[in-house]
Amino acid sequence: MRxxxxxxxxxxKTVEDPYPFYAALREHAPVYEVPGTDIYLVSKxxxxxxALERHDDFSANLTGVLMTGPAGEAQVFxxxxxxxxxDAIANADEPSHTVHRKMVxxxxxxxxxxxxxxxxREWAIELIVPLLDEGGGDWVARVANPLxxxxxxxxxxxxxxxxxxxxxxAMMGTEVLAGTTTLERMGFVAGKTGEMVEYLGxxxxxxxxxxxxxxxxxxxxxxxxxxxxxxxxxxxxVSILVVLAGAGGESTxxxxxxxxxxxxxxxxxxxxxxxxxxxxxxxxxxxxRIESSFRGHFRHVxxxxxxxxxxxxxxxxxxxxxxxxNRDPETFEDPDRVNIHRSDLREHLAFGRGIHFCVGARLARxxxxxxxxxxxxxxxxxxxxxxxxxxxxSSIFVRRHAELELITHREASTGx
Numbered sequence: 116m117r118x119x120x121x122x123x124x125x126x127x128k129t130v131e132d133p134y135p136f137y138a139a140l141r142e143h144a145p146v147y148e149v150p151g152t153d154i155y156l157v158s159k160x161x162x163x164x165x166a167l168e169r170h171d172d173f174s175a176n177l178t179g180v181l182m183t184g185p186a187g188e189a190q191v192f193x194x195x196x197x198x199x200x201x202d203a204i205a206n207a208d209e210p211s212h213t214v215h216r217k218m219v220x221x222x223x224x225x226x227x228x229x230x231x232x233x234x235x236r237e238w239a240i241e242l243i244v245p246l247l248d249e250g251g252g253d254w255v256a257r258v259a260n261p262l263x264x265x266x267x268x269x270x271x272x273x274x275x276x277x278x279x280x281x282x283x284x285a286m287m288g289t290e291v292l293a294g295t296t297t298l299e300r301m302g303f304v305a306g307k308t309g310e311m312v313e314y315l316g317x318x319x320x321x322x323x324x325x326x327x328x329x330x331x332x333x334x335x336x337x338x339x340x341x342x343x344x345x346x347x348x349x350x351x352x353v354s355i356l357v358v359l360a361g362a363g364g365e366s367t368x369x370x371x372x373x374x375x376x377x378x379x380x381x382x383x384x385x386x387x388x389x390x391x392x393x394x395x396x397x398x399x400x401x402x403x404r405i406e407s408s409f410r411g412h413f414r415h416v417x418x419x420x421x422x423x424x425x426x427x428x429x430x431x432x433x434x435x436x437x438x439x440x441n442r443d444p445e446t447f448e449d450p451d452r453v454n455i456h457r458s459d460l461r462e463h464l465a466f467g468r469g470i471h472f473c474v475g476a477r478l479a480r481x482x483x484x485x486x487x488x489x490x491x492x493x494x495x496x497x498x499x500x501x502x503x504x505x506x507x508x509s510s511i512f513v514r515r516h517a518e519l520e521l522i523t524h525r526e527a528s529t530g531x
Contacts, residue, residue, distance in 0.1 A: 118143050120150075124511070125183050125294055131507050133410070134451065137439035146425040146433075149189050153431040154181055155422075156411075158439035160446050160464060162423045166414055166435060167469045170209065173414040175471060177206045179432055180413065181294040181511065182301060189294070191432075192301060203354035205362070205412065205471055212470065214346055215355055218337045219474050222270055228477045234269070235482055238262050239489040247493055247523050251500065254519040258486065259372040260286075260364070266482055267363030271356065272333020273318060281360055284311040286508075288361045292413075294511035308357075315356040319349065334359065359475075362409075365513060367479045369408035370399070371486050372516035377402060377453060378487075379499045379521060384453065389491050397455040399483045404463035405453055406514050410438040412467070437464040438514065497523040 122129050122136045129136050140147050140158040147156045157163050166173050177194060184190040202208070204215050221227070242258045264282040268275055288311065290296050290304045322331035322339035330336040338352040347355075378385050388395055416431045427433065441463045442450040448457075466473040473479070490497070499505065503520035 116142055119147050123187070124149060124156075125181075125187065125189055127295075127509065130295060130509055130511060133438065133511070134442060137436065137442060140436070140439060141443055146423040146427075148425075149181065152181065152189050152191050153428065154179075154189075154191060154413075155425065155427060155431065155433045156436055156439075157422065157433050158436045158443075159423070160440040160443055163435045163437070163440050163464060164468055166422060166433060167467075167471065169420075172417055172420045173433065174208050174417050175206050175212070175412075176202050176208060176415050177413055178415045180292050181434075182296050182298065183294065185297075190298075192291075192296075192298070194291075203351060204358045204474065205467075206358065209470075211351070214341075215351070216474060218341050218347070218355070219334055219359070221337065222334050223474055223478055225477065228481055231266070231269070231478070232481060232485060235262070235266060235485045236489065238265055239486050243486075243489050243493060246521075247525055250524075251497070251522040252520065254375050254521050255368070255372050255516050256518070259368045259375070259516070259519070262486065263367035263371070263479075263482055264364035266367070266478065267360065270333055270478065271359050271363070272322070272331055272335035273360075277314075280314070281311075282364060284308070284314075285361045285364050288357070289365055289510070289513055292512035293509065295509045311360065312353060312357060315360065316349075316353050319352050319356065323349075362473075363475055363478075365515060366408040366473075366475065367482045369406075369513055369515040370403055370479060370483050372519055373406035373408075373514065374399065374402040374483060374487060375490065375497075375521070376499070376505055376516060376519055377406070378491075379497055379519075381453065382496060382498070384455075385491065385496065387455075388487070392488055392491065394455055395484050395487050395491075396480065397460055398487070399480055400460040400463070401453055401455050401457065402483075403465040404441045404447070404460070405451070407438040407441050407463070407465040408514060409465070410510075410512055410514055411436040437467070440464050493526055495524050495526045497521050 117139050119139045145159040145162055179191050179193050182190050182192040207215055246252050246257045264278050268278055287307050322335045325331045341347045342349050342352050411434045414433045416427045419429045420427050444450050466476040500520035500522050505516055506518040508515045508517045
């Protein structure tokens with residue numbers, strides 16, 4: 116097996132297919148310093164879980180990220196250049212993290228999420244049927260991107276008529292974490308991020324101006340009340356909205372894109388799920404394991420310490436690679452194969468672990484299930500378009516299809 120040093124972490128080929136690199140990390144250097152940086156990649160589940168539990172040593176605050184230098188080398192971009200880190204929800208430490216999380220959780224309870232199924236199904240049908248009428252098309256642009264962004268806007272309480280703008284901002288915002296972004300591009304992204312921050316600030320102020328006894332719906336109404344009650348600052352409220360707008364749509368876009376691509380490549384699995392749609396939730400879990408929407412998240416080293424026997428200087432960062440841990444053969448049998456009948460389907464780290472477990476996991480699972488149910492029920496088959504191979508977004512952070520062209524065949528017996 117090749118060693119990690121034999122790979123260029125930011126080479127387009129490695130970015131598109133990172134799994135041989137992840138295997139080399141797990142085998143030779145589970146805690147690996149990216150050459151020329153103070154960022155360490157952590158690729159084994161026990162070490163990742165350990166880091167997540169050591170709150171005195173590792174901060175969730177996002178202080179710096181990888182970017183691509185002029186010669187293609189890895190460099191560190193200090194987020195102080197963006198005016199400071201966005202320390203909200205996933206990027207917040209205690210006690211702020213608990214305060215932020217409590218404002219979101221009432222809007223993603225099992226009962227609330229279940230109540231959204233009818234609306235999500237109507238949207239799925241609205242988006243999928245025209246695609247099938249045309250015999251196929253780009254699944255990402257037509258379904259995988261717009262539906263999760265609508266769902267995010269609905270839960271947060273943002274205007275649905277602004278979904279296109281929110282989608283563009285969200286997808287661009289995660290370029291900050293892509294690793295493949297250059298310094299020049301960072302400047303452009305910073306400008307667009309500023310536009311989103313300004314927009315969300317206006318939306319929060321409108322929610323704060325809602326008449327007494329008539330709070331704005333969704334998370335934004337809860338945040339507005341939190342500001343008025345002095346639980347959070349207005350800047351905190353906007354930061355929370357930035358995180359939700361970015362992660363809420365892109366994670367499920369990634370999940371549903373990967374799920375449909377896997378099914379398009381495995382017609383026998385399509386048939387199994389059509390015959391037994393009750394297995395779709397199991398397939399969703401296996402998809403999020405084998406193609407984790409977010410490949411990893413950063414942690415800031417608060418004080419000099421060790422992890423996996425490796426010295427970590429104060430102020431350095433670690434990138435916890437969920438996607439590498441989720442294909443570890445010491446954790447999952449035959450980890451590179453899709454197997455919806457695993458006994459340990461939910462043992463993956465794709466939604467994080469511990470206090471930072473993804474608040475939107477339940478909603479993401481519901482969206483993916485509904486979308487797949489409607490697609491499978493309304494087709495007798497679908498496949499990849501051989502003239503337009505799948506394309507991925509160039510990112511070490513997110514595993515998302517940029518394009519996914521399908522050829523679809525309607526199910527004549529459904530009458531739809």
